[in-house]
Amino acid sequence: MLYDIHSTPYKYKFAQHSIRISKESYRDGVNKCNVIKRVKPDNKFIRTSNPRFVPGTKTVILKNGKILNEKGEFILGNIVLKNGLIHDVGTNPIDEEDAVIIDVKKKYITPGLVDMHSHVGVASMPFLIGSIDGNEITNPIRSYLRAQDAINPSDPVIRIIASGGVTTSLVLPGSSNLMGGEGFVIKMRPVDTLSVDDMGINANIDPEKERTWRWLKMACGENPKGNYGPIGRIPSTRMGEAWLFRKTFAEAQKLKRKQDDWCKAAEKLSSDEQLNSYFPEELQLESLVALLRGDAKLNVHCYETYDIEAMIRHSLEFNFNITAFHHALDAYRITEIIKNRVKNNITIATFSDYWGSKKEAFQASTKSPKILADAHIPVVLKSDHPVTNAQNLMYEASKANYYGLDEHLSLAAVTSVPAKALGLDHRIGKISKGYDADVVVWDSHPLTLGATPLEVYIDGIPQFNTSSSVLENEISKQIPSNNINASIPKSNFTRKPIKSRLTSSLVLKNVGKVYVDKNNIIDTTSSTQGEISVIVKDGIVECIGINCIEPDHISSYEVIDLNGGYILPGFVAFSPSLGLSEIIKESSTTDGVANPVSNPDNAEGLIYAIDGLKLGGKHLEAAYKGGVFTAVTAPLSSTSPLSSRGVFVGVSMAFETGAILDYPEPIVKEHVALHANVGAEFKYNTIPTVSGQIALIRKTLIKNLWQDNIFGRAARGQIPFVIQTHNKDEIASLIRLKIQVRKNGGNLNLVILGGTEAHMHAAELARHNISVIIIRPRPLPMLWNIRHALTGAPITNATGIDILHANKVMVGIGVQISGDERNLIWDAGWAAINSKGIISEKDSLGFISWNLEEILGLNRRDRRLMKGNIANFVAYDGNPFDMSTRVKVIAGGGKNEILIDPQQD
Structure with missing residues (x-):
């Protein structure tokens, strides 16, 4: 007999004339009910096999490694990688027949890194229209899409990301929609089948034995309303976002109830009876019903406090759990809401110091990971690749550690914590018996600047075939220095809280090294007759060197012992927007985007950045506290860091970052360089070809060669001509262009900006x-x-910068995204540390200071650290390339007062 569950009470109907569904369809529905009520595996068992194991993979034994254990400590021991698993971990001698045995000689070994937010494969590189599949921007509700269906297993960046030690990535749809779809976790190991399914973390596992999860992606805040509001569609406000969330969750909740009612009705029937309706299903809501049943983990792109709170409100109304808020740069401000209003422990998957590009990212704090951790909220650091380069995921942990997150928690934020948030902590994220054989051998402590994998094992398979001799004999990297007594990297990555303060007079004692400029260096090896000191009185340098006499009334001075630390000149930031923009995506906070000049007779139409200079603000303050005293900025030609408009951009300016008003005079140089763009990304309607861009530049320079305008000055070499381009062929064309201008009597001072293929x-x-x-x-x-x-x-x-420097090209390092200016010292240090001796400490410091001054014609002699000059320097309590070293003193950069112990917000 059949039952109609839509009548109340259920009424019997004769089967012979009222069958609506087949027995097979009914049994299929019953089976789905059984799946719903089935008790899920708890994954609490020691795995003895890895279904991802590749037959023929040799057993690998890594001996004498400093192994990161489950307590977050590095313990000397051995690891056996066998059958795709960590077969054994310990200190006892290990004897495995036919194994590859490598004595890594106390190198650091961590679990493979887990990136909990990536778009690798769905934003395949190189970016081409035919391969960008991250966002289905046709409707704000697209919960039913699957990243798995769009991941390109041949994305060349998979290998690059793996080279940074990342072995597992959660690939998510983008954040253009409120509900973007379902993510997919992959191992960063290419497979011979070219199958995305085979790259999946759950490939070949038995779902009856191991619980499998699904991973959903949603987004709130600026992105969805910014995508749909401008085209007149809901959501255009956060109210619209909330309504669509609630409406869709309500639909899923209704479907879930129908399913539960159907299953309860079916359960009451005998074996010879069946219901007369199909099991209620709706493919568009299936993933949301899985979320409501607790079978999917929800990852939500959310920045601001009220966006986070709204999403928590939805979760309470519709009874589902939020696994993680991603980005969540405001989460540190509402720890009590995140902790106390929900029953599960929400993870915050955030950045270490990425900030400021839009309003919802503007309140970010470098202290956020520590504040969250102190509130016992799990912290994950992720890449959002390609927003940040996932190859540098460990660098995110290093920066978070620098800003106060405990060493153990910093490492856990890219290993065990994301593994747990993904529901995969029974098999990845730790070096433990029975876990997947995903481990990384590092060339130095993984939290040190420039730490790089020597080898990465995924499922026990070496990804880069590093020879055993390299793994055994490679010497751990040292911080480069011209000073044999330079500070040794500190093993303690934590510091006590300190407070910033101001002074006008100070004594710096026990200085290890002073870089006055590239030709004048004072260090302890050349000053064996006494201690190096620096004395500043009322903002003026009174003494520097070994013969400084302690001043009278020293109690009125701030006295600081640098403990062998460094004093450097202020850095120069070649920045995309400093002084012209505060929030690049908010037009009211920027000078505006310059219209391109395409007429060689229209020199008067060029924009001069100096006319739009705005002093003060968070970006300038952050740069200043990071030791950047001089900013060089061209007119804004785009609000996107990846593209610009037009050929001739305008004329850049140089100014002091610390200045707030026009007194003291903040302008270093009003007109620094003429700027232009060349490349496919700079094509526009008037000049739609790269060849047309170069033709315009050639015509303009030669036509104006003897004219008294900015084009003529550039053609004669009286002002640098900076052309942004990256491509080898375009650079070759520009070399020819310089030769052509020279043949016409000019002397072009050409500077390549970008230069990725310049090597x-x-x-x-x-x-x-x-x-x-x-x-x-x-x-x-x-x-x-x-x-x-x-x-x-x-x-x-090698890298491009290594090759350029080795060939004696004058090199500087610029800034890609405003907000990163404060990291220039680490960019310089990274270049030196990883150059294998090609780039010295002095060379790398030149990349962000005197080289740029020479390239751009900035005369800063009055700002050198010399007796009688205004104090203008950055002092560190150690080697600045050691990421446990802190900025101790900021003197100069346009400020009258000296800042002690500057703190980044």
Whole structure:
């Protein structure tokens, strides 16, 4: 007999004339009910096999490694990688027949890193229209989409990301929609089948034995309303977002209830009876019903306090759990809401110091990971690749540690904590018996600047085939220094809280090294007759060196012992927007985007950045506290860091970052350089070809060669001509352009900005005296025209900056995204540390100071650390390339007062 569950009470109907569904369909529905009520495995068992194991993979024994254990400590021991699993971990001698045995000689070994937020594969590189699949921007509700269906297993960046030690990534749809779809967790190991399914973390596992999870992606705040509001669709406000969330969750809740009612009705029937309706299903709501049943983990892109709270409100109304808030740069401000209003422990998957590009990212704090951890909220650090380069995921942990997050928690934030949040902590994220054989051997402590994997094992398979001799004999990297007594990297990565304060007079004692400029260095090896000191009185340098006499009334001075630390000149930031923009995506906070000049007779139409200078603000303050005293900024030609408009951009300015008003005079140089763009990403309607861009530049320079305008001054070499381009062929064309201008009587002072492929013309650039300001010193092949980017070890033996410097090209390091200016010292240090001796400490410091001054014609002699000059320097309590070293003193940069112990917000 059949039952109609839609009548109340249920009424019997004769089967012979009222059958609506087949027995097979009914049994299929009953089976689905059984799946719903089935008790899920708890994954609390020691795994003895890895279904991802590749037959023929040799057993590997890593001996004498400093192994990160489950307590977050590095313990000397051995690891056996066998059958795709960590077969054993311990200190006892290990004897395995036919194993590859490698004595790593106390190198650091961590679990493979877990990136909990990536778009690798769905934003495949190089970026091409045909391969961008991260966002289905046709409706704000797309919960039923699957990243699994769009991941490109041949994305070349998979290997690059793995080279940074990342072995597992959660690939998510983008954040354009409120409900973007379902993510997919992959191992970063290419497979011979070219199958995305085979790359999946759950490939070949038995779901009856191991619980499998699904991972949903949603987003709130600026992105969804910013995508749909401008085209007149809901949501255009956060109210609209909330309504669509609630409406859709209510629909899923209704479907779930129908399913539960159907299953309860079916359960009451005998074996010879059946219901007369199909099991209620709706494919568009299936993933949301899984969420309501607790079978999916929800990851929500959310920044601001009220967005986070609204999403928590929805979860309480519709009874589902939020696994993690992603980005969540405001989460540190509402720890009590996150902790106390929900029954589960929500993870915050955030950045260490990425901030400021839009309003919802503007309140970010570098202290956020520590504040969250202190509130016992799990913290994950992730890449949001390609927003940040996932190859540098461990660098995110290093920066979080620098800003106060405990060493153990910093490492856990890229290993065990994301593994737990993904529901995979029974098999990845730890070095423990029975876990997947995903481990990384590092060339130095993984939280030190520039730490790089020597080898990465995924499922026990070495990904870079590093020879045993390298793994055994590679010497741990040291911080480069010209001073044999330079400070040794500190093993303690934590510091007590300190407070900033101001002074006008100070004594710096026990100074280890002073860089006055590239030709004047004072250090302890050349000053064996006494201690180096610096005395500043009322903002003026009174003494520097070994013969400084302690001043009278020393009690009125701030006295600081640098403990062998460094004093450096202030850095120069070649920045995309400092002084012209506060929030680049908010037009009311920027000078505005310049219209391109495409007429060689219209020199008067060029924009001069100096006319739009705005002093003060968070970006300038952050740069100043990071030791950046001089900013060089061209007119804004785009609000996107990846593209700009037009050929001729305008004329850049140089100014002091610390100045708030026009007194003291903040302008270093009003007109620094003429700027232009060349490349496919700069094409626009008036000039739609790259060849047209170069033709315009050639015509303009030669036509104005003897004119008294900015084009003529650039053609004659009276002002640098900075052309942003990355491609090897375009750089070759610009070398020819310089030669052509010279043949016409000019003397073009050409500077390449960007220069990702400039290393391929290093010798010619040096021969023609063309400088390069590198943007992204650790590049990705993001665009077609930079697919020859050198990504560094363990994939390439050198990087572009190594080759340029070795060929005696004048090199500077610029800033890709405003907000990163404060990290210039680490960009310089990374270049030196990973250059294998090609780049010295002095060379790398030049990349962010005197080299840029020379390239751009900035005369800063009045700002040198010399007796009688205004104090202008950055003092560190150690080697600045050691990430446990702190900025101790900021003197100069346009401020009258000296800042002690500056703290980043």
